[in-house]
Amino acid sequence: MDLKIRKHGETYIIDVNGEMDLYNSYKLKELVMKMLEKKVERFIINMENVDYIDSSGIGALIYICSTIKKMNLRLMICNIHGSVKKVIELTKLMGYFPIAGTVEDAIQKIATP
Amino acid sequence: MSHDIKELIINENHPLFDRTGMFFKEFPSDFRQIRYFTLLVVQKAPPEIKEINLLEQQISEIIKNAVKHGNRNNPEKKIRVWYSFSTGHAHLIVEDEGEGFQGIEEWNLFNRKRVEAFLSQDFDDLGNYVSYRTTRSDEHDGGNAMFAAVEYWNDGVVFNNVHNAVAVGKTFPQRRVGLEID
Numbered sequence: 001m002d003l004k005i006r007k008h009g010e011t012y013i014i015d016v017n018g019e020m021d022l023y024n025s026y027k028l029k030e031l032v033m034k035m036l037e038k039k040v041e042r043f044i045i046n047m048e049n050v051d052y053i054d055s056s057g058i059g060a061l062i063y064i065c066s067t068i069k070k071m072n073l074r075l076m077i078c079n080i081h082g083s084v085k086k087v088i089e090l091t092k093l094m095g096y097f098p099i100a101g102t103v104e105d106a107i108q109k110i111a112t113p
Numbered sequence: 114m115s116h117d118i119k120e121l122i123i124n125e126n127h128p129l130f131d132r133t134g135m136f137f138k139e140f141p142s143d144f145r146q147i148r149y150f151t152l153l154v155v156q157k158a159p160p161e162i163k164e165i166n167l168l169e170q171q172i173s174e175i176i177k178n179a180v181k182h183g184n185r186n187n188p189e190k191k192i193r194v195w196y197s198f199s200t201g202h203a204h205l206i207v208e209d210e211g212e213g214f215q216g217i218e219e220w221n222l223f224n225r226k227r228v229e230a231f232l233s234q235d236f237d238d239l240g241n242y243v244s245y246r247t248t249r250s251d252e253h254d255g256g257n258a259m260f261a262a263v264e265y266w267n268d269g270v271v272f273n274n275v276h277n278a279v280a281v282g283k284t285f286p287q288r289r290v291g292l293e294i295d
């Protein structure tokens with residue numbers, strides 16, 4: 001799994017590329033925690049290039065989501081599809097995660113207070 | 114409106130524990146190789162099965178539980194896997210050499226509360242039930258694998274009496290072919 005960060009205004013977009021599995025999901029968690037230390041307040045996690053996620057990956061997203069919610073900061077997760085979407089549905093987390101269709105939708109939603 | 118909330122079952126006489134005609138493999142408890150072991154199993158699945166990624170992921174979770182939580186990554190302990198696939202079904206039994214998952218009733222209760230929070234669309238309350246953790250859970254454990262498993266394996270998730278073997282089954286919907294004539 002490879003993580004890239006880009007910026008759109010005050011929003012930081014993390015592009016996740018590859019598989020989020022038991023061997024690497026902690027990297028996303030660590031990256032977001034480092035960004036929180038640097039006072040980033042708006043996050044978009046772009047899952048467009050993720051075709052596989054397991055319970056560790058879902059666990060990383062839960063950890064990130066609950067941490068950001070507790071701090072009253074903003075997060076959107078976008079472009080979930082295929083088996084990733086199915087796993088989130090099976091785990092009944094579609095309403096728990098803040099989900100947007102595309103990066104553009106996520107940018108729009110995150111800007112709305 | 115009542116909803117049927119799925120549960121982990123304990124019944125080693127359940128038909129899912131019938132190993133007749135199943136393939137068999139034995140693996141060491143090597144955490145680094147869990148996805149490789151899974152691929153060795155799932156390669157027997159016919160390509161017609163849709164969402165093979167999802168099947169692979171669900172099998173990987175069962176194998177991971179056996180290696181990590183059952184055998185606690187002890188390389189001297191083995192896991193044994195029986196499996197069979199067709200275009201219409203997937204059937205898997207995984208047995209480890211650990212002391213067994215002792216929290217089944219507690220897990221079922223936790224899952225019931227989680228599903229009830231979901232059904233009432235109370236996402237603040239759902240936040241209390243997104244991860245099932247025990248004193249042995251570590252930071253890499255998502256604590257959510259079995260939530261998806263009880264939904265995915267629609268023929269059941271069944272443990273033996275010692276709780277160190279789990280049998281799971283899934284029936285895939287079959288595509289209808291031909292014309293229906295009145």
